[in-house]
Amino acid sequence: MPKFTLDGKEISFEPGETVMQAAWREGIEIPHYCWHPGLSIAANCRMCLVQVESGRQMAMPQLAFDESKGEYVPSTKPKLQPACQLAAADEMVVSSTNDEVKAAQASVQEFLLLNHPVDCPICDQAGECKLQDYYYEHQGSLKRKLTEPVHKPKGVRFGPTIVYDAERCIMCTRCIRVCDEVAKDHVLDMRERGNKNEIILAPGRELDHKYTLMTEHVCPVGALTSSDFRFKARVWFLKSGEGVCTGCATGCNTHVDYDPRYGKVYRLRPRDNQDVNQFWMCDDGMMTYTRQATDRVLTATSGRGEDRLPLAEREAIAKAAEQLSSVDASKLAIVLSAQNTTEDNLALAKLGSALGAERLYLAALGGWEGDDILRSDDNNPNRAGASLAAGGAALKPVSELIADVQSGEVQGVLALGWASAEKLEELAPLVSLDAVVSLTSHVGALPAAAEVVIPIADIFEIEGSFINAQGMAQSFRGVLSAPADIEPGWQKIGELAKALGKDLGFTNLDGLRKGLSDAAEAAQ
Amino acid sequence: MEPADELLNDQASLELDADPMRLNMGPSHPAMHGTIRMVMDLDGENLVNLDVQPGYLHRGFEKSCERGTWAQVFPYADRLNYVSPMLNNVGWSLAVEKLLGIEVPERCQYYRVVLGELSRIADHFTCNGASAMELGAFTPFLWLLKVRDWVWDILERETGARMTHSFGRIGGMAAPPTPNFKDDVRQLIPELFKVVKETEIMLLRNRIFLDRMQGVGVLTKEQALSYGCTGPVARSTGIPYDVRKDHPYLVYDRFDFDVPIGEDGDNWDRFMVRLEEIRQSIRIIEQALEQMPDDGPVNVDDPRIVYPDKQDVYTTIEATIAHFKLVMEGLRVPKGEVYSFTEGGNGELGFHIVSDGSGTPYRVRVRPPCWYNLAAAREMLLGGMIADIIPTFGSVNMIGGECDR
Numbered sequence: 001m002p003k004f005t006l007d008g009k010e011i012s013f014e015p016g017e018t019v020m021q022a023a024w025r026e027g028i029e030i031p032h033y034c035w036h037p038g039l040s041i042a043a044n045c046r047m048c049l050v051q052v053e054s055g056r057q058m059a060m061p062q063l064a065f066d067e068s069k070g071e072y073v074p075s076t077k078p079k080l081q082p083a084c085q086l087a088a089a090d091e092m093v094v095s096s097t098n099d100e101v102k103a104a105q106a107s108v109q110e111f112l113l114l115n116h117p118v119d120c121p122i123c124d125q126a127g128e129c130k131l132q133d134y135y136y137e138h139q140g141s142l143k144r145k146l147t148e149p150v151h152k153p154k155g156v157r158f159g160p161t162i163v164y165d166a167e168r169c170i171m172c173t174r175c176i177r178v179c180d181e182v183a184k185d186h187v188l189d190m191r192e193r194g195n196k197n198e199i200i201l202a203p204g205r206e207l208d209h210k211y212t213l214m215t216e217h218v219c220p221v222g223a224l225t226s227s228d229f230r231f232k233a234r235v236w237f238l239k240s241g242e243g244v245c246t247g248c249a250t251g252c253n254t255h256v257d258y259d260p261r262y263g264k265v266y267r268l269r270p271r272d273n274q275d276v277n278q279f280w281m282c283d284d285g286m287m288t289y290t291r292q293a294t295d296r297v298l299t300a301t302s303g304r305g306e307d308r309l310p311l312a313e314r315e316a317i318a319k320a321a322e323q324l325s326s327v328d329a330s331k332l333a334i335v336l337s338a339q340n341t342t343e344d345n346l347a348l349a350k351l352g353s354a355l356g357a358e359r360l361y362l363a364a365l366g367g368w369e370g371d372d373i374l375r376s377d378d379n380n381p382n383r384a385g386a387s388l389a390a391g392g393a394a395l396k397p398v399s400e401l402i403a404d405v406q407s408g409e410v411q412g413v414l415a416l417g418w419a420s421a422e423k424l425e426e427l428a429p430l431v432s433l434d435a436v437v438s439l440t441s442h443v444g445a446l447p448a449a450a451e452v453v454i455p456i457a458d459i460f461e462i463e464g465s466f467i468n469a470q471g472m473a474q475s476f477r478g479v480l481s482a483p484a485d486i487e488p489g490w491q492k493i494g495e496l497a498k499a500l501g502k503d504l505g506f507t508n509l510d511g512l513r514k515g516l517s518d519a520a521e522a523a524q
Numbered sequence: 525m526e527p528a529d530e531l532l533n534d535q536a537s538l539e540l541d542a543d544p545m546r547l548n549m550g551p552s553h554p555a556m557h558g559t560i561r562m563v564m565d566l567d568g569e570n571l572v573n574l575d576v577q578p579g580y581l582h583r584g585f586e587k588s589c590e591r592g593t594w595a596q597v598f599p600y601a602d603r604l605n606y607v608s609p610m611l612n613n614v615g616w617s618l619a620v621e622k623l624l625g626i627e628v629p630e631r632c633q634y635y636r637v638v639l640g641e642l643s644r645i646a647d648h649f650t651c652n653g654a655s656a657m658e659l660g661a662f663t664p665f666l667w668l669l670k671v672r673d674w675v676w677d678i679l680e681r682e683t684g685a686r687m688t689h690s691f692g693r694i695g696g697m698a699a700p701p702t703p704n705f706k707d708d709v710r711q712l713i714p715e716l717f718k719v720v721k722e723t724e725i726m727l728l729r730n731r732i733f734l735d736r737m738q739g740v741g742v743l744t745k746e747q748a749l750s751y752g753c754t755g756p757v758a759r760s761t762g763i764p765y766d767v768r769k770d771h772p773y774l775v776y777d778r779f780d781f782d783v784p785i786g787e788d789g790d791n792w793d794r795f796m797v798r799l800e801e802i803r804q805s806i807r808i809i810e811q812a813l814e815q816m817p818d819d820g821p822v823n824v825d826d827p828r829i830v831y832p833d834k835q836d837v838y839t840t841i842e843a844t845i846a847h848f849k850l851v852m853e854g855l856r857v858p859k860g861e862v863y864s865f866t867e868g869g870n871g872e873l874g875f876h877i878v879s880d881g882s883g884t885p886y887r888v889r890v891r892p893p894c895w896y897n898l899a900a901a902r903e904m905l906l907g908g909m910i911a912d913i914i915p916t917f918g919s920v921n922m923i924g925g926e927c928d929r
Contacts, residue, residue: 116841120848127852135845136856140828143840236852 002090006030006050007097013088020048020084030096031105031134033112033220034172035084038279039181042084045112045172047134049080049104054093080104102138109139115149115195117167125222127235131170150195158188159207161283162216162224166198169223175199175215182280182373183211199223210375213286217269226267228287233259233266241479242271244466246339246459247285248368249376249383251468252277256289256460256479263480265289265460276472282375284368289460295443297418297455298483304431304451313454313485317492320414320452321499323435327412329356332435333401335446337417338364338378341464342385342473343509344456344489346516348416348439349389351493354502359410362386362395363446366421376469380419384467389516398422398446405429413437416489418444439489439496454496456489457482463509464488544572547910551580555658555914558924560898562913569909574902578895581924589888593854594620595694597885602688604890604926608647608869610639610679612926613692618773619864619875620694623857626824632696633774634816638709639682639691641805641812645716646675647869647921648756648798648805655795655918656727659736664726671719678708694855695830696823706813713806720802736791741904741916743789751900755871755893756797757920761789767867779811794919829855854883861887870894870921894920894927 001012006023013022023030024037033045058079063072078100086094095101112131120126152166176188176199187202187209201207207215216224238257245252245268253271258264268289270281300316301308311319324332334352336345352360362383370377387395398420404410412435420427427449430436438450441458461482465475482488490512497504506512544565550556559580565573585604589597601616602609614636621628628636653668676686681702683689691698702708727733743753748761758765766783768776784800786793823830827846836843849855859881865874871893878887901920905913 113841113845118839118841118844120841120844126848132845132849135842136828136849139842140826140846141842142827142832142836142846143842 002088004088004090004092004094006094011088017088018084019050019086019088019092019094022088023083030083031138032084033130033170034174036174036177036218036279039174039177039218042173042177043082045170046082046108047105047112048083048096049101049108050083050086050094050096051078051080051098051101052086052092053095053098054091105134105138106141109134110141110144112170113139113143114145115167117149117154119165119168119222123168123222124225124230124235125168125219129222130220152196152198157227158201158224159212161212161227162207163227163230164199165223165225168221169197169199170221171197171199172220174218174220175224178211178214178218179207179209182214183209184373185209188215210282210284210371211280211373213283214270214280217280229267237261238266239479240269241477243268243460243476243479244381244474245281245285245288246291246381246466247282247288247375247379248370249378249380249469250277250285250374251381251466251472251474252281252285252374253474254281254285258460258479265292265480276468276470276474277374280374282373284375291442292458292460292480296458296483297440297443297447297453298486300455301453302451304449311452316452316454317495317499320437320454320496323451324355324412324414324437325500327435330358331409331411332357333359333361333404333410333413333415335361335363335398335401335413335415336386336390336395337415337419338362338380338383338386339419340382340386340417340489341459341462342382342389342467342516343464343512344416344493345382345386345389347490347493347504347506347512348414349391350504350506351497351500351502352414354497354504355500357414359404360390360393360395361398361401363398363415363417363420365419378469381468382466384469384471385465385473388467398427402426402429405433411435413450415439415446415450416493418442418447420444420446424448437496439492441489454492455486456492457486461486462488549913551577555917557654558922558927560922560924560927564910566910569911571905571908571910571913574905576898576902578898578922578924578927581928583925583929585929586888586890589885591884593850593883594857594885595850595854597888598690598692599688601692602690604892604929605647605869605873605894605923606687606925607650607923608643609688610643610683610691611647611866611868612873613689614640614774615864615866615868615873616875617692617694618866619862619877620857622864623860623862623877623879624694624829625858626695626826626829628696628824629821630775631700631817631820632822634812635697635701635822636692637774637776637812638705638809638816639679641809642675642679642709644869645802645805646672646679648802649675649719651869651918651921652723652795652798655791655915656723656733658914658918659733661727661730661733664723667719667722667726671716674712674715678705678712681705681708693823693830695826696821700822706816706818709809709813713810716802716806720799723799734792736912736915737795737919738792739788739790740908740912741791741794741919743900743904745789747900747903748789751903752896753871753900754896755868756794756801757897757900758871759784760786760793760797762787765872767865767872771865773866775812775815776808778815779808781807781811791915791919856881856883857885865891868893868926870897870923870926873926890926890929892926892929894922898922898927 003010003012030048032048034042059076060079062077064075066073154165156164158164179188187205191200216226241256243254243256253273255269255271257267300311302311364380368379406429415438418440424445430449436450437452438447439454440447447453461478461480463477467473544567547564550561551559561577563575601612604612649668649672653665657665680686683691745761748758764783764785781804784797832843837847857879861878863876874891876889880886
């Protein structure tokens with residue numbers, strides 16, 4: 001492989017790669033604003049200027065101050081080139097740290113801050129802002145321009161999700177390119193030049209495609225802010241964990257940013273995974289974090305409608321066991337969930353087979369508008385995992401469950417999860433049954449139709465895995481601790497099995513997962 | 525009749541136990557200032573064995589440093605030797621500046637010298653005064669603390685606090701000298717000389733004081749070296765080691781001053797060395813005030829190290845960012861490790877710091893002079909009498925905050 005040298009370090013590259021790209025792959029960051037590994041090259045921020053020290057030097061004329069003469073005299077300085085656009089060549093010697101380059105970085109940074117407002121204390125980007133980082137690393141001088149800064153529009157509503165502040169904008173055009181190249185929707189562009197430069201919407205349009213939050217995600221400064229996250233949290237109080245999006249069957253990898261003080265998730269950010277989501281996520285996926293704190297089921301209940309009353313956890317398990325054991329196993333329906341982890345589903349499938357129940361159903365959301373970018377038509381993260389848990393057996397939809405209940409073939413239901421495409425009215429036949437038990441983290445039509453509801457932990461609170469539409473199993477660890485007395489679904493199912501007098505053969509997640517690999521082998 | 529009397533009657537004589545008596549002194553005892561415990565084996569009044577046990581004031585100083593920024597160590601450094609906090613402040617500043625590879629402006633260097641020497645004077649006044657008081661001479665104690673208060677008045681005017689100043693900064697000081705600084709110090713100097721003289725008149729020909737100090741608590745030169753003693757304790761044995769002289773830092777190489785040494789290494793020599801050091805410190809202060817520029821910057825000119833002016837922080841983005849970075853993440857110190865040492869009140873005060881290149885110290889290790897001096901205290905005390913512990917331990921000037929960290 002050909003090699004070039006960057007600051008004394010040899011870097012090998014594929015022919016056609018740029019210096020920036022090759023360095024980035026090696027984990028070396030050349031300071032940059034406008035370059036993004038997932039976007040086309042703009043080379044407009046000039047922060048990544050480097051000097052090619054090998055070969056014939058290009059020189060630029062300049063006037064330099066000569067102290068001995070006390071005046072400016074003609075001289076030359078080396079011509080620097082943007083690393084993001086500079087094709088790497090074999091044996092090339094590049095410096096991103098010599099004095100010329102350092103002076104250029106300091107000057108570029110000074111220019112970018114020339115008209116920047118004093119907004120750090122009220123800016124959501126503060127703490128993860130490249131202007132701040134690069135100021136400290138590459139500039140470190142105080143303001144020289146003492147005239148009034150240029151003022152531009154602030155707080156411009158670009159659409160339902162994004163607010164734009166032109167004064168903070170450094171015109172890197174990343175947001176324009178993300179709309180063009182990722183969302184394939186040319187809704188943003190820039191107008192004017194120099195001091196009047198600003199990002200604008202296409203006439204008559206709003207920023208309302210399915211990937212608008214990616215514009216905020218790629219914005220290296222605080223110019224684009226998400227209306228959802230705006231003024232909600234300061235980033236230095238947030239900690240980050242790794243998760244998998246529950247929005248659809250694509251299974252985008254996420255950074256889960258949460259505040260450990262309040263045990264609350266504040267936002268998701270895409271986590272780079274070239275095999276799944278590259279650098280991106282869709283808006284609906286980004287917003288799935290809100291489920292963690294809304295519509296949770298926090299206590300066990302029994303009864304229906306207005307008669308629903310809280311129940312002690314142990315009593316709820318006992319009552320569920322009593323009702324389930326009153327139903328003949330051949331008439332007991334086991335409802336797996338495409339919204340829950342493979343582990344939860346596996347534990348439930350095991351309980352079903354221990355009881356001898358052979359009727360397996362799958363509760364799932366009814367799909368959404370997919371596209372050929374990231375969004376899958378199936379808005380359930382784990383349909384494949386549920387079917388693996390069932391040992392590859394065909395899972396009937398909930399609509400058939402309703403029909404089976406009506407025909408009297410099913411007289412008891414044990415259901416996992418909150419999600420179902422059917423509304424409560426459609427589930428009315430279930431309401432007439434006594435033995436309907438729901439294990440759920442959130443409210444929903446299925447739990448509402450159940451006689452006994454047992455709370456389980458949410459996705460952000462448990463360790464588990466999803467299998468996406470490509471058949472990739474992606475595991476994640478919980479970032480938050482579950483509310484008091486609430487446990488992961490598989491653990492609750494184990495308790496329920498115990499109350500039913502069945503041994504499912506696992507006491508911890510490892511034991512359960514061993515069963516999972518057996519199931520995977522059996523399925524193949 | 526009491527049982528003991530009966531015993532006497534029965535056997536006509538009382539056998540006293542010939543084994544040494546084990547006695548605890550401290551950690552809660554008025555003479556064990558600094559919170560220390562001594563376990564003694566006594567034969568009558570004589571010490572046959574002694575175990576000096578420090579550690580009762582351990583507050584995890586070094587570990588605490590690893591969670592804040594580099595600048596947030598100053599309040600901790602204050603509370604090492606809380607009798608001369610300014611010397612610790614300057615010691616910490618110099619350690620971080622050494623790793624950063626920067627040097628503060630000359631005006632600041634003189635300022636640090638003067639404030640540090642004032643601190644040293646206050647330290648020695650306190651130690652000598654307390655030594656005298658514990659031997660029953662209360663007047664010299666009040667006499668010396670009176671001038672210590674005058675010294676503290678100046679420090680308060682300069683720093684805003686009498687004792688724990690937290691006045692040092694990396695790359696400078698929290699504030700420039702006040703306009704009256706030089707005059708204030710110059711006015712104080714004759715008073716300091718006067719009180720040193722008066723102390724000599726009060727104590728140096730006092731029979732009780734002489735008997736309790738001379739030939740008591742002897743430490744030999746060899747012992748001092750083998751224990752790693754520094755400062756007045758080492759100098760009293762005849763070792764002329766003074767960091768200011770042997771490894772000059774700041775601008776100490778520009779001053780003409782002597783390093784007083786003793787001969788016998790007893791309490792008396794330690795007392796006299798400290799008294800003479802007060803005079804030498806005054807000499808240094810006089811010269812420093814003479815040479816110190818009246819104008820010019822005190823802090824280094826780099827907003828990435830020193831907080832920018834508040835006015836700039838509120839009006840310009842550059843200063844806002846610098847302020848934000850310094851407060852939220854701390855100034856970044858290059859990767860590496862360094863040992864920096866200065867002459868503290870009790871001897872060589874060293875900071876061994878390791879940086880991983882972030883805004884937080886990776887490891888801070890303090891070489892507290894007291895720790896080594898205290899280790900030698902057993903040698904001074906063994907074979908002596910229990911009452912000698914008081915003046916000897918006093919003259920070691922163990923400071924718990926620094927010793928136990």
